[in-house]
Amino acid sequence: MAKKVGVYICKGCGIGEALDVDALAKVASKEYKAPVVKTCDVLCAPEGIELIKQDLAGEGVNLVVIAGCSARVNYDHFDFGPEILVERVNLREQVVWTQPPDDEDTQMMAEDYMRMTLAKTKNLELPEPFIGENLSKAILVVGGGLAGMTAALEAANAGHQVILVEKESALGGWLNKVYKIAPLAAPFTELQDPDVEARVQAINDNPRIKVYTGATIASTAGAPGMFDVTINTAGGEVTERVGAIVLATGARPYDPEKLGHLGYGQFADVITQAQLEELVKAEGKVVRPSSKEEAVKVAFIQCAGSRDPEHLPYCSAACCVESIKQALYVKEQNPEAAVYVFYKDIRSSGQYEHFYKQAQMQGVVFVKADVESIEEGEGGKLAVNAQDLMMGAPTLLDEVDVVVLANGMVPSTLVDENLPPEEQTRILNLKYRQGPELPTLKYGFPDSHFICFPYETRRTGIYAAGSVRRPMDMLQAVEDATGAALKAIQCVEMTARGMAVHPRSGDLSFPEFMMSRCTQCKRCTEECPFGAINEDEKANPLPNPTRCRRCGTCMGACPERIISFKNYSVPMIGNMVKAIEVPEEDEEKPRVLIFACENDAIPALDMAGINRLNYSKWVRIIPVRCLGSLNLVWVNDAMSKGIDGVLLLGCKHGDDYQCHFMKGSELAGIRLSKVSETLDRLGLESERVQMEEVSIMDYDKIPGIIERFIEKIEEFGPNPMKGF
Amino acid sequence: MADNNVSSAPIKYDHNFAQEFFSTENGRLAQKCMQCGMCAVSCATKDLMDHSPRRLFNLVRAGKKDEVLGSNTMWMCTSCCTCKVRCPRGIPLVDVMHDLKNMAIAQNYVSYPQAAFYQAFWQEVLNRGRAFEGGVMARYYLKRGWGEIKKAFEMKDLGMSMLKHGRLPMVPPRKIKGLKELQQIIEKAQALQRKEAK
Ligand code: SF4
Ligand code: SF4
Ligand code: SF4
Numbered sequence: 074m075a076k077k078v079g080v081y082i083c084k085g086c087g088i089g090e091a092l093d094v095d096a097l098a099k100v101a102s103k104e105y106k107a108p109v110v111k112t113c114d115v116l117c118a119p120e121g122i123e124l125i126k127q128d129l130a131g132e133g134v135n136l137v138v139i140a141g142c143s144a145r146v147n148y149d150h151f152d153f154g155p156e157i158l159v160e161r162v163n164l165r166e167q168v169v170w171t172q173p174p175d176d177e178d179t180q181m182m183a184e185d186y187m188r189m190t191l192a193k194t195k196n197l198e199l200p201e202p203f204i205g206e207n208l209s210k211a212i213l214v215v216g217g218g219l220a221g222m223t224a225a226l227e228a229a230n231a232g233h234q235v236i237l238v239e240k241e242s243a244l245g246g247w248l249n250k251v252y253k254i255a256p257l258a259a260p261f262t263e264l265q266d267p268d269v270e271a272r273v274q275a276i277n278d279n280p281r282i283k284v285y286t287g288a289t290i291a292s293t294a295g296a297p298g299m300f301d302v303t304i305n306t307a308g309g310e311v312t313e314r315v316g317a318i319v320l321a322t323g324a325r326p327y328d329p330e331k332l333g334h335l336g337y338g339q340f341a342d343v344i345t346q347a348q349l350e351e352l353v354k355a356e357g358k359v360v361r362p363s364s365k366e367e368a369v370k371v372a373f374i375q376c377a378g379s380r381d382p383e384h385l386p387y388c389s390a391a392c393c394v395e396s397i398k399q400a401l402y403v404k405e406q407n408p409e410a411a412v413y414v415f416y417k418d419i420r421s422s423g424q425y426e427h428f429y430k431q432a433q434m435q436g437v438v439f440v441k442a443d444v445e446s447i448e449e450g451e452g453g454k455l456a457v458n459a460q461d462l463m464m465g466a467p468t469l470l471d472e473v474d475v476v477v478l479a480n481g482m483v484p485s486t487l488v489d490e491n492l493p494p495e496e497q498t499r500i501l502n503l504k505y506r507q508g509p510e511l512p513t514l515k516y517g518f519p520d521s522h523f524i525c526f527p528y529e530t531r532r533t534g535i536y537a538a539g540s541v542r543r544p545m546d547m548l549q550a551v552e553d554a555t556g557a558a559l560k561a562i563q564c565v566e567m568t569a570r571g572m573a574v575h576p577r578s579g580d581l582s583f584p585e586f587m588m589s590r591c592t593q594c595k596r597c598t599e600e601c602p603f604g605a606i607n608e609d610e611k612a613n614p615l616p617n618p619t620r621c622r623r624c625g626t627c628m629g630a631c632p633e634r635i636i637s638f639k640n641y642s643v644p645m646i647g648n649m650v651k652a653i654e655v656p657e658e659d660e661e662k663p664r665v666l667i668f669a670c671e672n673d674a675i676p677a678l679d680m681a682g683i684n685r686l687n688y689s690k691w692v693r694i695i696p697v698r699c700l701g702s703l704n705l706v707w708v709n710d711a712m713s714k715g716i717d718g719v720l721l722l723g724c725k726h727g728d729d730y731q732c733h734f735m736k737g738s739e740l741a742g743i744r745l746s747k748v749s750e751t752l753d754r755l756g757l758e759s760e761r762v763q764m765e766e767v768s769i770m771d772y773d774k775i776p777g778i779i780e781r782f783i784e785k786i787e788e789f790g791p792n793p794m795k796g797f
Numbered sequence: 798m799a800d801n802n803v804s805s806a807p808i809k810y811d812h813n814f815a816q817e818f819f820s821t822e823n824g825r826l827a828q829k830c831m832q833c834g835m836c837a838v839s840c841a842t843k844d845l846m847d848h849s850p851r852r853l854f855n856l857v858r859a860g861k862k863d864e865v866l867g868s869n870t871m872w873m874c875t876s877c878c879t880c881k882v883r884c885p886r887g888i889p890l891v892d893v894m895h896d897l898k899n900m901a902i903a904q905n906y907v908s909y910p911q912a913a914f915y916q917a918f919w920q921e922v923l924n925r926g927r928a929f930e931g932g933v934m935a936r937y938y939l940k941r942g943w944g945e946i947k948k949a950f951e952m953k954d955l956g957m958s959m960l961k962h963g964r965l966p967m968v969p970p971r972k973i974k975g976l977k978e979l980q981q982i983i984e985k986a987q988a989l990q991r992k993e994a995k
C-alpha cells in the first residue's frame with residue numbers, strides 16, 4: 074500500500090497557547106516531508122473532522138496523524154474506516170498538561186513526539202484480519218450441572234449451536250445429589266426443589282443443543298473458531314468442530330478423611346454436607362446415621378477444612394449457605410429441634426442475607442466459635458467442645474445427634490501432582506504445546522485475570538464458569554454461566570471477523586513470523602502466556618492467530634526479531650527510539666525513555682496529565698502493548714543513542730498480578746535481569762534500566778517515580794555514548 | 798469480653814431458655830441478632846448495665862437464664878430507641894427489653910427499684926385510669942419497704958417545693974369515666990400480646 078501521510082495538529086485544549094504549533098508543523102513538513110500538514114483550532118469538532126475527510130477524499134491521504142489528545146479519547150471521532158490508518162501524537166495529556174507552557178523544553182518534547190510518531194509510520198501497514206478456515210460459531214459446554222446447563226441454554230437462546238458434554242449418564246450434576254437447594258429467587262427465604270427434570274427438559278426441548286451424556290473429552294485440538302473436539306461417548310468417538318468452549322465442570326467436596334480432628338471417620342454420626350443430602354434423600358428426613366432415629370439436636374461445623382492453612386487456605390464460599398439450608402431441613406421437620414451452627418464468619422453473601430435471617434427466625438442458633446474437639450458423650454451421642462468467641466469462654470454442646478461438617482470444595486481441575494501423569498485428572502486434553510490442561514494459578518483453579526477478565530482462562534476461547542472457576546454458590550454459578558456464555562459468543566463472533574478478543578478486543582493485527590530466519594530457539598512458544606504457538610517436530614513455531622491476544626510477548630522474546638505485527642513491530646519502536654533528539658552532553662539536558670504499558674501505565678500517565686501534575690521535562694514516553702513485548706534491542710538502541718536511562722512502567726506481577734496479559738510484565742522483569750549483560754558490554758551501569766509497577770490508580774505517584782529515577786540517573790552522570 | 802462466666806468449666810448451651818425467650822412477642826425478633834455490636838456502642842447507659850444488649854442476646858442464645866433475667870440491663874434501658882433505630886437487623890430492642898422485664902417480673906427474678914416502680918405505676922393506672930403521684934409513691938414504698946422510706950425523707954425538701962407549686966397533688970384524683978372499659982382494653986391488649994408470642 075502506498076502511504077500518504079496527513080498530519081493534523083490541534084490547537085484546542087490549551088495546546089495552541091502552550092506550544093509553537095507552526096514550528097511543530099515544520100518538523101512534520103520539513104524534517105519528515107509529510108505531504109499534508111495542517112493545523113486546526115478544534116480538531117475533534119465537525120470542522121476538524123471535515124478538514125481531514127476532505128484530504129482523505131481529495132488528497133488521497135490514507136495515514137492520518139492526529140497531534141492532539143491521547144489515543145485513549147476521541148478515537149471514535151478519528152475513526153475513518155478500516156482502510157485508513159490513524160496514529161496519535163499525545164500533545165495534550167503528555168505535554169501541555171504536564172509541562173510549563175511557552176518553554177523551550179516543552180517545545181522540544183512536543184517536537185520529539187512528532188518525530189517519534191512519524192518515524193514509526195515508516196514501517197506501519199494496514200492490518201489485514203486473519204480469518205480462519207471453516208470457522209464454527211458453535212459453543213461446547215463441558216459439564217452438565219447447573220452452571221453447564223445454564224451456559225448451554227443461554228448460548229442456545231442467543232442463537233448459537235451448543236454441544237453439551239456430561240461425564241455422568243444423566244444431566245444435573247450436583248443438583249441430582251441434593252434434597253433441596255437454597256433459593257435462587259426472591260424473597261430468598263424458602264427452600265427450593267432442585268427441579269432437575271424441568272431443567273433437563275428445557276435442554277432436551279431446545280433444538281440447538283446437542284447433548285452427550287456418559288461422555289468425556291478425548292482431545293481438544295485447534296483454536297478459537299476452529300476447535301476440533303474428540304468426544305468419547307458410549308457409542309464410540311465423535312468429533313465436533315466448535316468455536317469456543319465453556320468449562321463448567323464444577324467442584325468436588327474436600328476430602329473429609331483429612332478431617333479426623335473433627336471426628337470424621339471416628340464417629341458414625343459425624344458426616345459431611347454431601348452425606349447429609351444423601352441421607353435426607355434416602356430417609357426423607359434428617360436422622361442419626363448410626364441408628365436412623367430422627368435427629369433432634371444437630372450441630373453444623375463451618376469452615377471444616379476451609380480457611381485453614383493446613384487444609385484449604387481459601388473460603389469455599391458456598392458452605393455457609395448450604396449449612397443454612399440444611400439447618401432448615403431440621404427445623405422444617407421439627408420446629409422444636411435444636412440446631413446450632415458453629416461459624417468463623419457467616420458468609421451468606423448477596424441476597425442470602427435474607428436466607429440467613431430466615432434460619433435465625435426459625436430458631437437456628439448461630440455461634441461464633443472455634444470448635445476444638447468432637448467427643449462421644451452419653452448414650453453414644455456427640456459433644457462439641459468449642460471456644461465461643463462472643464462469650465470469650467469455653468462452651469459445650471452435648472447430646473448432639475448429628476454433627477455436619479461443612480467441608481468445602483476443591484475445583485475439578487485440581488490435579489494431584491503426586492500421581493503419575495497418566496493417572497492425573499484430565500478434562501480438556503488440549504493438543505497445545507504448553508500442556509493438556511488450563512494453566513492454574515493457585516489451589517488448582519484455572520488462572521484468569523481475576524479483576525478485569527474473570528472468565529477468560531489463559532487459553533483463549535476457553536471460559537471457566539461456576540465453581541470450577543472459584544468457589545461459589547448456585548446463584549453465583551448461574552450468573553457466572555451466563556457471563557461465560559456471553560464471552561464465548563463474543564469470542565466466536567470476533568474470531569469470525571478476524572478480531573482479537575479481550576483485552577485488545579477489536580484488534581485486527583496478529584503476529585507474523587518471518588520463518589526463513591527462525592532458529593527454532595523455542596522462546597516464542599515457551600513464553601506466549603496463552604499457548605498460542607504450537608510447534609512442529611523440527612521445533613518450528615506454528616502460530617494459531619485465533620488463539621492470540623496480540624500482546625506481543627512473542628515479539629519481545631524473539632532474539633532474531635522475526636515476529637511483527639502490521640502496526641507494531643521491533644523496527645517501528647526502534648525507529649521511534651532513534652527519532653528522539655538527544656542533546657549534547659554540555660547542554661545538560663538528560664533524556665530518559667519510558668516504555669509504558671498501554672493497559673495501566675499509559676492511563677495513569679494520562680490521568681497525571683488530566684490532574685495537571687507536573688513531571689520531568691526530560692522524559693520521552695513510548696506506549697507498548699504490554700511490557701512483555703519489550704524487545705531488548707530497544708534498550709540497546711536507546712543506550713547507543715545516548716539516552717541516559719530507560720524506565721519500564723508496567724503492571725504488577727506475581728500471584729496477585731494485574732498484568733492484563735498475565736505473564737507479560739513478569740517476563741519483562743526476567744528479560745530485564747539479563748539486560749545488565751548488555752549494559753556491561755557497553756560499559757554502562759545496569760541500573761540505568763529499571764522497571765516499576767504502576768496501576769491505573771497510581772497516577773499521583775507518577776511524578777515521584779520519574780523524579781527518583783532521574784535523580785539516580787543524574788548520579789551516574791551522562792551516558793558516555795552521547796554524540797557517537 | 799471474657800467475663801460472662803466465673804467458673805472455668807465450659808458453659809453448656811441450654812436450648813430451653815433460648816426457646817422460651819424466643820417465643821415472646823418481641824424476643825422472637827431478637828433471634829435475628831447477628832452480634833454486630835451496633836446497639837452496644839449506641840447505648841448511652843451501657844456502662845451502667847451488667848451486659849450490653851448485644852451480650853445479653855448472646856447469653857439468651859447460650860441459654861444462660863439466670864444471668865439474663867437477673868441482669869439489670871433492661872432496667873437500665875431508658876427506652877431512648879437509639880439502638881432500635883440503628884440495629885441493622887431491624888430488631889426493636891426497646892420492645893425486646895420490655896418483654897425481658899415482663900419475664901423477669903413474672904418469674905420473680907427482680908429486686909431492682911425500677912421494677913417496683915414499674916409495677917406501682919401500672920397498678921395505679923389500672924385502678925384509677927390515671928397516675929396519681931401519691932398513689933404511685935405509696936405503692937412503691939410498700940413494695941420496697943422501710944429502707945426506701947428513709948431515703949424518701951431525705952428528699953422532703955424537694956417534695957415540699959413541688960407541693961407548693963402544685964406539682965404534687967395531695968388528694969387523689971377521681972377515677973376516670975369508663976374505667977371498666979379501659980381495663981377491658983388493657984386485658985384485650987395483653988391477650989393479643991400473648992397470642993402474638995405464640
Ligand atoms: S462459606 Fe462459610 S463455611 Fe464455607 S469456608 Fe466460607 S466462611 Fe467457611
Ligand atoms: S505472545 Fe501474545 S502476541 Fe504472541 S502469539 Fe502469544 S498471545 Fe499472540
Ligand atoms: S445492633 Fe441489632 S444485630 Fe447488632 S448486636 Fe445489637 S441487636 Fe444484634
Ligand code: SF4
Nearest residue numbers: 840874875877878880
Ligand atoms: S433503648 Fe435502651 S438499650 Fe437501646 S440504646 Fe436506648 S437505653 Fe440503650
